[in-house]
Amino acid sequence: MQSSNLTDEEKQAIVEAVLFSLPRPASIKEIAGVLSVDEGEAADILNRLKATYDRGTRGIQIVEVAHGFQMVTRPCYAPYLEKIEQAGRTPQQLSRAALETLAIIAYREPITRAEIEAIRGVKADAVLATLLDRGLIRESGRKDSVGRPILYSTTPEFLRYFGLKSLDDLPPLQHAGSPALRGNK
Amino acid sequence: MRSLGIEDRHFVVKAGTFEGTPGELLRLVMQDKIDLASIPLADIAKQLHEAVEAQDVHEIDLDQAVDQVIALVTLIGQKARNLLPGDAPYDSGGISCEAAGEPEESSGLREMLLERLEEYKEYKHIAEELRQREELWHKVRSRPPVPELKPDLPSPACEAPDTVTLDDLLNALEALLKSVPENVPVPSEELSIQERMEAIVSRLRDSGRLGFRELLSGSRSRSEIIAMFVALLELIRLGRVRASQDRHFGEIIIAIVEPNR
Numbered sequence: 282m283q284s285s286n287l288t289d290e291e292k293q294a295i296v297e298a299v300l301f302s303l304p305r306p307a308s309i310k311e312i313a314g315v316l317s318v319d320e321g322e323a324a325d326i327l328n329r330l331k332a333t334y335d336r337g338t339r340g341i342q343i344v345e346v347a348h349g350f351q352m353v354t355r356p357c358y359a360p361y362l363e364k365i366e367q368a369g370r371t372p373q374q375l376s377r378a379a380l381e382t383l384a385i386i387a388y389r390e391p392i393t394r395a396e397i398e399a400i401r402g403v404k405a406d407a408v409l410a411t412l413l414d415r416g417l418i419r420e421s422g423r424k425d426s427v428g429r430p431i432l433y434s435t436t437p438e439f440l441r442y443f444g445l446k447s448l449d450d451l452p453p454l455q456h457a458g459s460p461a462l463r464g465n466k
Numbered sequence: 467m468r469s470l471g472i473e474d475r476h477f478v479v480k481a482g483t484f485e486g487t488p489g490e491l492l493r494l495v496m497q498d499k500i501d502l503a504s505i506p507l508a509d510i511a512k513q514l515h516e517a518v519e520a521q522d523v524h525e526i527d528l529d530q531a532v533d534q535v536i537a538l539v540t541l542i543g544q545k546a547r548n549l550l551p552g553d554a555p556y557d558s559g560g561i562s563c564e565a566a567g568e569p570e571e572s573s574g575l576r577e578m579l580l581e582r583l584e585e586y587k588e589y590k591h592i593a594e595e596l597r598q599r600e601e602l603w604h605k606v607r608s609r610p611p612v613p614e615l616k617p618d619l620p621s622p623a624c625e626a627p628d629t630v631t632l633d634d635l636l637n638a639l640e641a642l643l644k645s646v647p648e649n650v651p652v653p654s655e656e657l658s659i660q661e662r663m664e665a666i667v668s669r670l671r672d673s674g675r676l677g678f679r680e681l682l683s684g685s686r687s688r689s690e691i692i693a694m695f696v697a698l699l700e701l702i703r704l705g706r707v708r709a710s711q712d713r714h715f716g717e718i719i720i721a722i723v724e725p726n727r
Binding site for chain 1: 529536540582589592595596599603604605606607610
Protein backbone atom coordinates (compact mmCIF):
# COMPACT_ATOMS: atom_id res chain seq x y z
CA MET A 282 0.00 0.00 0.00
CA GLN A 283 1.40 3.33 -0.94
CA SER A 284 1.49 5.76 1.90
CA SER A 285 -0.52 8.84 1.26
CA ASN A 286 0.11 12.39 2.26
CA LEU A 287 -3.47 13.11 3.13
CA THR A 288 -4.24 14.33 6.60
CA ASP A 289 -6.66 12.44 8.72
CA GLU A 290 -9.26 15.14 8.25
CA GLU A 291 -8.91 15.02 4.51
CA LYS A 292 -9.32 11.27 4.49
CA GLN A 293 -12.51 11.55 6.48
CA ALA A 294 -13.77 14.20 4.07
CA ILE A 295 -13.03 11.93 1.11
CA VAL A 296 -14.88 9.05 2.71
CA GLU A 297 -17.77 11.38 3.46
CA ALA A 298 -17.92 12.43 -0.19
CA VAL A 299 -17.80 8.81 -1.35
CA LEU A 300 -20.57 7.73 1.00
CA PHE A 301 -22.70 10.69 0.02
CA SER A 302 -22.38 10.02 -3.68
CA LEU A 303 -22.84 6.25 -3.73
CA PRO A 304 -26.34 4.85 -4.16
CA ARG A 305 -25.28 1.66 -2.31
CA PRO A 306 -23.18 0.71 0.70
CA ALA A 307 -19.42 1.12 0.25
CA SER A 308 -17.31 -1.75 1.51
CA ILE A 309 -14.26 -1.22 3.66
CA LYS A 310 -12.24 -2.69 0.83
CA GLU A 311 -13.54 -0.06 -1.59
CA ILE A 312 -12.81 2.76 0.85
CA ALA A 313 -9.32 1.39 1.37
CA GLY A 314 -8.87 1.37 -2.40
CA VAL A 315 -10.03 4.97 -2.74
CA LEU A 316 -7.69 6.19 -0.02
CA SER A 317 -4.82 3.84 -0.84
CA VAL A 318 -4.63 2.74 2.76
CA ASP A 319 -4.99 -0.72 4.30
CA GLU A 320 -8.37 -2.00 5.36
CA GLY A 321 -7.64 -1.55 9.03
CA GLU A 322 -7.05 2.15 8.57
CA ALA A 323 -10.07 2.45 6.27
CA ALA A 324 -12.27 0.88 8.94
CA ASP A 325 -10.82 3.23 11.51
CA ILE A 326 -11.53 6.31 9.38
CA LEU A 327 -15.04 5.09 8.61
CA ASN A 328 -15.82 4.54 12.24
CA ARG A 329 -14.51 7.94 13.26
CA LEU A 330 -16.52 9.64 10.53
CA LYS A 331 -19.56 7.65 11.63
CA ALA A 332 -19.01 8.88 15.17
CA THR A 333 -19.03 12.52 14.08
CA TYR A 334 -22.49 11.95 12.60
CA ASP A 335 -23.67 10.31 15.79
CA ARG A 336 -22.70 13.31 17.89
CA GLY A 337 -25.38 15.95 18.10
CA THR A 338 -28.60 16.10 16.15
CA ARG A 339 -28.03 15.18 12.55
CA GLY A 340 -30.62 14.18 10.00
CA ILE A 341 -28.12 11.88 8.38
CA GLN A 342 -26.31 8.95 9.87
CA ILE A 343 -23.78 6.44 8.62
CA VAL A 344 -24.90 2.87 9.09
CA GLU A 345 -23.18 -0.44 8.61
CA VAL A 346 -25.38 -2.47 6.30
CA ALA A 347 -25.03 -5.21 3.69
CA HIS A 348 -21.27 -5.65 4.19
CA GLY A 349 -20.60 -1.95 3.85
CA PHE A 350 -21.23 1.56 5.07
CA GLN A 351 -23.98 3.81 3.79
CA MET A 352 -25.28 7.28 4.44
CA VAL A 353 -28.97 7.22 5.31
CA THR A 354 -31.49 9.46 7.00
CA ARG A 355 -32.45 8.92 10.61
CA PRO A 356 -35.75 7.04 10.89
CA CYS A 357 -37.19 9.52 13.40
CA TYR A 358 -37.39 12.18 10.70
CA ALA A 359 -39.48 10.02 8.37
CA PRO A 360 -42.74 11.84 9.19
CA TYR A 361 -41.19 15.07 7.94
CA LEU A 362 -39.82 13.47 4.80
CA GLU A 363 -43.24 12.08 4.03
CA LYS A 364 -44.59 15.60 3.86
CA ILE A 365 -42.46 16.35 0.85
CA GLU A 366 -42.29 12.97 -0.82
CA GLN A 367 -44.59 11.69 -3.51
CA ALA A 368 -47.24 9.42 -2.07
CA GLY A 369 -46.56 5.72 -2.44
CA ARG A 370 -42.83 6.12 -2.28
CA THR A 371 -42.43 3.70 0.59
CA PRO A 372 -42.49 0.16 -0.73
CA GLN A 373 -45.35 -2.04 0.30
CA GLN A 374 -44.82 -4.16 3.38
CA LEU A 375 -44.06 -7.79 2.72
CA SER A 376 -46.76 -10.31 3.59
CA ARG A 377 -46.25 -12.61 6.53
CA ALA A 378 -45.87 -15.54 4.18
CA ALA A 379 -43.10 -13.65 2.37
CA LEU A 380 -41.33 -12.81 5.63
CA GLU A 381 -41.50 -16.41 6.85
CA THR A 382 -40.18 -17.67 3.56
CA LEU A 383 -37.36 -15.14 3.68
CA ALA A 384 -36.52 -16.21 7.23
CA ILE A 385 -36.25 -19.82 6.12
CA ILE A 386 -34.10 -18.95 3.10
CA ALA A 387 -31.82 -16.72 5.18
CA TYR A 388 -30.99 -19.53 7.56
CA ARG A 389 -30.96 -22.42 5.16
CA GLU A 390 -29.62 -20.97 1.95
CA PRO A 391 -29.10 -22.23 -0.64
CA ILE A 392 -32.44 -23.99 -0.43
CA THR A 393 -34.93 -25.45 -2.91
CA ARG A 394 -38.59 -24.61 -3.19
CA ALA A 395 -39.54 -28.13 -2.05
CA GLU A 396 -37.44 -27.74 1.11
CA ILE A 397 -39.12 -24.43 1.90
CA GLU A 398 -42.52 -25.97 1.34
CA ALA A 399 -41.67 -28.87 3.65
CA ILE A 400 -41.02 -26.42 6.47
CA ARG A 401 -43.92 -24.06 5.87
CA GLY A 402 -46.33 -26.80 4.81
CA VAL A 403 -47.76 -24.75 1.98
CA LYS A 404 -46.95 -24.00 -1.63
CA ALA A 405 -44.23 -21.42 -2.08
CA ASP A 406 -44.18 -20.59 -5.79
CA ALA A 407 -46.17 -17.36 -5.59
CA VAL A 408 -44.19 -16.10 -2.61
CA LEU A 409 -40.89 -16.95 -4.28
CA ALA A 410 -41.96 -15.09 -7.41
CA THR A 411 -42.73 -12.01 -5.33
CA LEU A 412 -39.41 -12.20 -3.51
CA LEU A 413 -37.48 -12.66 -6.76
CA ASP A 414 -39.36 -9.76 -8.25
CA ARG A 415 -38.43 -7.51 -5.35
CA GLY A 416 -34.81 -8.55 -5.61
CA LEU A 417 -34.70 -9.98 -2.09
CA ILE A 418 -33.73 -13.45 -3.24
CA ARG A 419 -32.02 -14.83 -6.31
CA GLU A 420 -31.58 -18.15 -8.02
CA SER A 421 -28.16 -19.32 -6.90
CA GLY A 422 -27.74 -22.52 -8.82
CA ARG A 423 -29.22 -25.98 -8.98
CA LYS A 424 -29.17 -28.74 -6.45
CA ASP A 425 -27.40 -31.95 -7.42
CA SER A 426 -30.39 -34.16 -6.92
CA VAL A 427 -33.24 -35.59 -8.94
CA GLY A 428 -34.67 -32.97 -11.26
CA ARG A 429 -31.85 -30.56 -10.43
CA PRO A 430 -34.19 -28.16 -8.61
CA ILE A 431 -33.39 -24.46 -8.46
CA LEU A 432 -31.64 -23.22 -5.32
CA TYR A 433 -32.55 -19.88 -3.77
CA SER A 434 -30.39 -17.52 -1.72
CA THR A 435 -30.82 -14.07 -0.27
CA THR A 436 -29.35 -11.02 -2.03
CA PRO A 437 -27.46 -7.94 -0.77
CA GLU A 438 -30.78 -6.14 -1.26
CA PHE A 439 -32.23 -8.46 1.40
CA LEU A 440 -29.59 -7.26 3.87
CA ARG A 441 -30.15 -3.64 2.90
CA TYR A 442 -33.94 -3.94 3.07
CA PHE A 443 -33.81 -5.17 6.65
CA GLY A 444 -30.78 -3.12 7.65
CA LEU A 445 -28.60 -6.15 8.35
CA LYS A 446 -24.81 -6.02 8.24
CA SER A 447 -24.69 -9.63 7.17
CA LEU A 448 -26.68 -12.81 7.69
CA ASP A 449 -24.83 -13.27 10.98
CA ASP A 450 -26.80 -10.28 12.24
CA LEU A 451 -29.84 -12.52 12.45
CA PRO A 452 -30.42 -14.10 15.86
CA PRO A 453 -29.21 -17.68 16.20
CA LEU A 454 -31.84 -20.38 15.91
CA GLN A 455 -32.35 -22.32 19.11
CA HIS A 456 -33.78 -25.36 17.48
CA ALA A 457 -33.16 -27.31 14.33
CA GLY A 458 -31.55 -25.95 11.21
CA SER A 459 -28.45 -24.50 12.75
CA PRO A 460 -27.15 -21.50 10.85
CA ALA A 461 -24.01 -23.50 10.13
CA LEU A 462 -24.93 -23.41 6.49
CA ARG A 463 -24.24 -19.74 6.43
CA GLY A 464 -21.13 -18.18 5.16
CA ASN A 465 -20.59 -20.46 2.22
CA LYS A 466 -21.59 -17.70 -0.11
CA MET B 467 -57.43 -18.46 30.65
CA ARG B 468 -54.49 -18.17 28.33
CA SER B 469 -52.96 -15.08 26.99
CA LEU B 470 -53.92 -15.13 23.37
CA GLY B 471 -51.28 -12.95 21.83
CA ILE B 472 -51.91 -12.31 18.19
CA GLU B 473 -54.31 -15.20 17.69
CA ASP B 474 -57.42 -14.01 15.99
CA ARG B 475 -60.67 -14.29 17.89
CA HIS B 476 -62.50 -14.86 14.65
CA PHE B 477 -61.40 -18.45 14.48
CA VAL B 478 -62.58 -19.71 17.85
CA VAL B 479 -63.87 -23.26 18.04
CA LYS B 480 -65.31 -25.20 20.98
CA ALA B 481 -64.88 -28.79 22.08
CA GLY B 482 -65.84 -29.86 25.59
CA THR B 483 -64.06 -27.53 27.98
CA PHE B 484 -61.78 -26.15 25.30
CA GLU B 485 -62.56 -22.89 23.66
CA GLY B 486 -60.00 -21.26 21.43
CA THR B 487 -58.43 -21.36 18.01
CA PRO B 488 -57.22 -24.61 16.43
CA GLY B 489 -53.72 -23.18 16.83
CA GLU B 490 -54.19 -22.99 20.57
CA LEU B 491 -55.68 -26.46 20.61
CA LEU B 492 -52.61 -27.77 18.79
CA ARG B 493 -50.36 -26.13 21.35
CA LEU B 494 -52.24 -27.67 24.26
CA VAL B 495 -52.20 -31.10 22.62
CA MET B 496 -48.47 -30.81 22.04
CA GLN B 497 -47.99 -29.95 25.68
CA ASP B 498 -50.12 -32.96 26.60
CA LYS B 499 -52.59 -30.74 28.37
CA ILE B 500 -55.43 -32.04 26.26
CA ASP B 501 -55.91 -35.61 25.09
CA LEU B 502 -56.28 -35.51 21.36
CA ALA B 503 -58.37 -38.67 21.40
CA SER B 504 -61.09 -36.82 23.27
CA ILE B 505 -61.43 -34.07 20.70
CA PRO B 506 -63.94 -34.53 17.89
CA LEU B 507 -61.90 -33.12 15.05
CA ALA B 508 -64.60 -33.45 12.43
CA ASP B 509 -66.71 -31.14 14.53
CA ILE B 510 -63.81 -28.71 14.94
CA ALA B 511 -63.30 -28.73 11.20
CA LYS B 512 -66.95 -27.91 10.71
CA GLN B 513 -66.79 -25.07 13.21
CA LEU B 514 -63.66 -23.63 11.61
CA HIS B 515 -65.28 -23.85 8.22
CA GLU B 516 -68.30 -21.96 9.51
CA ALA B 517 -66.11 -19.38 11.22
CA VAL B 518 -64.27 -18.72 7.99
CA GLU B 519 -67.48 -18.57 5.98
CA ALA B 520 -68.99 -16.09 8.42
CA GLN B 521 -66.28 -13.54 7.79
CA ASP B 522 -66.27 -10.80 5.26
CA VAL B 523 -64.26 -11.84 2.22
CA HIS B 524 -62.51 -8.48 2.19
CA GLU B 525 -61.70 -8.35 5.85
CA ILE B 526 -60.67 -11.90 6.67
CA ASP B 527 -57.08 -12.25 7.84
CA LEU B 528 -55.93 -14.83 5.34
CA ASP B 529 -52.64 -15.47 7.12
CA GLN B 530 -54.50 -16.29 10.29
CA ALA B 531 -57.06 -18.40 8.49
CA VAL B 532 -54.35 -20.41 6.77
CA ASP B 533 -52.51 -20.87 10.06
CA GLN B 534 -55.65 -22.21 11.66
CA VAL B 535 -56.28 -24.62 8.80
CA ILE B 536 -52.68 -25.83 9.04
CA ALA B 537 -53.06 -26.34 12.78
CA LEU B 538 -56.22 -28.34 12.21
CA VAL B 539 -54.62 -30.45 9.50
CA THR B 540 -51.68 -31.13 11.79
CA LEU B 541 -54.06 -32.25 14.50
CA ILE B 542 -55.90 -34.55 12.10
CA GLY B 543 -52.61 -36.03 10.89
CA GLN B 544 -51.47 -36.54 14.45
CA LYS B 545 -54.71 -38.17 15.51
CA ALA B 546 -54.61 -40.50 12.53
CA ARG B 547 -51.06 -41.52 13.42
CA ASN B 548 -51.99 -42.15 17.02
CA LEU B 549 -54.62 -44.60 15.85
CA LEU B 550 -52.07 -46.56 13.86
CA PRO B 551 -50.50 -49.48 15.67
CA GLY B 552 -46.77 -49.60 16.21
CA ASP B 553 -46.17 -45.90 16.62
CA ALA B 554 -44.25 -44.67 19.59
CA PRO B 555 -46.56 -44.18 22.57
CA TYR B 556 -47.32 -40.80 23.96
CA ASP B 557 -44.51 -39.90 26.30
CA SER B 558 -45.83 -37.12 28.37
CA GLY B 559 -43.52 -34.44 29.57
CA GLY B 560 -40.70 -35.44 27.28
CA ILE B 561 -41.14 -32.50 25.04
CA SER B 562 -42.17 -29.04 25.91
CA CYS B 563 -42.68 -26.26 23.51
CA GLU B 564 -39.56 -24.44 24.60
CA ALA B 565 -37.01 -27.20 24.76
CA ALA B 566 -37.86 -29.56 21.98
CA GLY B 567 -35.18 -31.57 20.33
CA GLU B 568 -33.48 -32.46 23.58
CA PRO B 569 -33.66 -36.11 24.60
CA GLU B 570 -35.09 -38.33 21.94
CA GLU B 571 -35.35 -41.96 22.82
CA SER B 572 -38.43 -42.82 20.86
CA SER B 573 -38.14 -40.67 17.82
CA GLY B 574 -41.43 -41.58 16.27
CA LEU B 575 -43.49 -39.64 13.85
CA ARG B 576 -44.76 -37.47 16.64
CA GLU B 577 -41.28 -36.26 17.38
CA MET B 578 -40.64 -35.61 13.76
CA LEU B 579 -43.82 -33.64 13.49
CA LEU B 580 -43.10 -31.76 16.67
CA GLU B 581 -39.63 -30.94 15.51
CA ARG B 582 -40.85 -29.60 12.25
CA LEU B 583 -43.43 -27.54 14.06
CA GLU B 584 -40.81 -26.20 16.44
CA GLU B 585 -38.56 -25.29 13.56
CA TYR B 586 -41.38 -23.56 11.76
CA LYS B 587 -42.25 -21.68 14.92
CA GLU B 588 -38.73 -20.38 15.11
CA TYR B 589 -38.89 -19.12 11.58
CA LYS B 590 -42.18 -17.44 12.40
CA HIS B 591 -40.44 -15.75 15.28
CA ILE B 592 -37.63 -14.59 12.99
CA ALA B 593 -40.26 -13.35 10.53
CA GLU B 594 -41.66 -11.17 13.32
CA GLU B 595 -38.22 -9.73 13.88
CA LEU B 596 -37.84 -9.10 10.17
CA ARG B 597 -41.21 -7.32 10.23
CA GLN B 598 -39.93 -4.95 12.90
CA ARG B 599 -36.76 -4.31 10.98
CA GLU B 600 -38.76 -3.72 7.83
CA GLU B 601 -40.88 -1.16 9.63
CA LEU B 602 -37.83 0.69 10.92
CA TRP B 603 -35.98 0.60 7.62
CA HIS B 604 -38.95 1.83 5.68
CA LYS B 605 -38.42 5.04 7.61
CA VAL B 606 -34.88 5.34 6.37
CA ARG B 607 -33.98 7.00 3.11
CA SER B 608 -30.82 6.69 1.15
CA ARG B 609 -29.69 7.77 -2.25
CA PRO B 610 -31.80 5.71 -4.63
CA PRO B 611 -30.01 3.52 -7.13
CA VAL B 612 -29.36 5.23 -10.42
CA PRO B 613 -30.54 3.16 -13.35
CA GLU B 614 -28.19 3.20 -16.27
CA LEU B 615 -29.38 5.72 -18.78
CA LYS B 616 -29.34 4.19 -22.19
CA PRO B 617 -30.70 6.77 -24.56
CA ASP B 618 -29.68 4.63 -27.50
CA LEU B 619 -31.89 1.77 -26.51
CA PRO B 620 -34.76 1.63 -28.97
CA SER B 621 -37.22 0.41 -26.39
CA PRO B 622 -40.70 1.85 -26.35
CA ALA B 623 -41.19 4.51 -23.75
CA CYS B 624 -43.61 2.50 -21.68
CA GLU B 625 -41.42 -0.49 -20.85
CA ALA B 626 -38.27 0.57 -19.07
CA PRO B 627 -38.52 0.60 -15.27
CA ASP B 628 -37.29 4.18 -15.05
CA THR B 629 -39.85 5.28 -17.55
CA VAL B 630 -41.91 8.36 -16.99
CA THR B 631 -45.69 8.12 -17.07
CA LEU B 632 -48.00 10.52 -18.80
CA ASP B 633 -48.93 11.82 -15.37
CA ASP B 634 -45.29 12.65 -14.65
CA LEU B 635 -45.06 14.53 -17.91
CA LEU B 636 -48.27 16.43 -17.24
CA ASN B 637 -47.05 17.34 -13.78
CA ALA B 638 -43.80 18.59 -15.23
CA LEU B 639 -45.74 20.59 -17.80
CA GLU B 640 -47.93 22.09 -15.11
CA ALA B 641 -44.92 23.08 -13.07
CA LEU B 642 -43.34 24.65 -16.11
CA LEU B 643 -46.47 26.58 -17.03
CA LYS B 644 -46.68 28.02 -13.56
CA SER B 645 -43.39 29.75 -14.16
CA VAL B 646 -44.59 31.39 -17.34
CA PRO B 647 -46.57 34.63 -17.17
CA GLU B 648 -50.03 34.26 -18.55
CA ASN B 649 -50.26 37.27 -20.85
CA VAL B 650 -47.40 37.22 -23.22
CA PRO B 651 -48.01 38.41 -26.76
CA VAL B 652 -48.59 35.55 -29.13
CA PRO B 653 -45.41 34.78 -31.04
CA SER B 654 -45.43 35.92 -34.57
CA GLU B 655 -43.98 32.71 -35.90
CA GLU B 656 -46.48 29.85 -35.82
CA LEU B 657 -44.99 26.40 -36.27
CA SER B 658 -46.98 23.27 -36.97
CA ILE B 659 -46.74 20.32 -34.60
CA GLN B 660 -44.82 18.46 -37.31
CA GLU B 661 -42.27 21.26 -37.52
CA ARG B 662 -41.95 21.38 -33.78
CA MET B 663 -41.33 17.64 -33.72
CA GLU B 664 -38.52 18.07 -36.20
CA ALA B 665 -37.12 20.93 -34.15
CA ILE B 666 -37.09 18.78 -31.01
CA VAL B 667 -35.42 15.90 -32.84
CA SER B 668 -32.73 18.10 -34.28
CA ARG B 669 -32.00 19.67 -30.90
CA LEU B 670 -31.73 16.22 -29.36
CA ARG B 671 -29.47 15.03 -32.18
CA ASP B 672 -27.04 17.73 -31.22
CA SER B 673 -27.02 17.08 -27.52
CA GLY B 674 -28.12 13.44 -27.18
CA ARG B 675 -30.48 14.20 -24.36
CA LEU B 676 -32.00 17.21 -22.69
CA GLY B 677 -33.95 17.94 -19.57
CA PHE B 678 -37.66 18.39 -20.00
CA ARG B 679 -37.50 21.95 -18.71
CA GLU B 680 -34.57 22.85 -20.88
CA LEU B 681 -36.30 21.49 -23.94
CA LEU B 682 -39.55 23.37 -23.43
CA SER B 683 -38.51 26.54 -21.70
CA GLY B 684 -37.09 27.95 -24.91
CA SER B 685 -40.70 28.58 -25.78
CA ARG B 686 -41.89 32.05 -24.93
CA SER B 687 -45.59 31.65 -24.30
CA ARG B 688 -47.89 29.18 -22.68
CA SER B 689 -49.48 28.22 -25.95
CA GLU B 690 -46.08 27.62 -27.47
CA ILE B 691 -45.04 25.45 -24.53
CA ILE B 692 -48.20 23.44 -24.87
CA ALA B 693 -47.64 23.04 -28.60
CA MET B 694 -44.10 21.81 -27.91
CA PHE B 695 -45.48 19.46 -25.29
CA VAL B 696 -47.94 17.97 -27.77
CA ALA B 697 -45.10 17.54 -30.26
CA LEU B 698 -43.05 15.84 -27.56
CA LEU B 699 -45.89 13.46 -26.67
CA GLU B 700 -46.23 12.56 -30.32
CA LEU B 701 -42.51 11.81 -30.55
CA ILE B 702 -42.71 9.61 -27.47
CA ARG B 703 -45.72 7.82 -28.90
CA LEU B 704 -43.82 7.18 -32.12
CA GLY B 705 -40.87 5.87 -30.13
CA ARG B 706 -38.53 8.47 -31.58
CA VAL B 707 -37.65 9.93 -28.22
CA ARG B 708 -37.74 8.45 -24.78
CA ALA B 709 -38.57 10.07 -21.47
CA SER B 710 -36.88 8.80 -18.34
CA GLN B 711 -36.17 9.88 -14.84
CA ASP B 712 -33.11 8.74 -12.97
CA ARG B 713 -34.60 9.19 -9.53
CA HIS B 714 -37.69 10.34 -7.69
CA PHE B 715 -38.22 14.07 -8.11
CA GLY B 716 -35.38 13.93 -10.59
CA GLU B 717 -35.75 15.91 -13.73
CA ILE B 718 -37.39 14.16 -16.64
CA ILE B 719 -34.80 13.50 -19.28
CA ILE B 720 -35.75 13.39 -22.92
CA ALA B 721 -33.40 11.34 -25.04
CA ILE B 722 -33.41 10.61 -28.71
CA VAL B 723 -33.90 7.04 -29.85
CA GLU B 724 -31.67 6.37 -32.79
CA PRO B 725 -32.99 3.69 -35.09
CA ASN B 726 -30.86 0.67 -35.98
CA ARG B 727 -28.51 0.83 -33.10
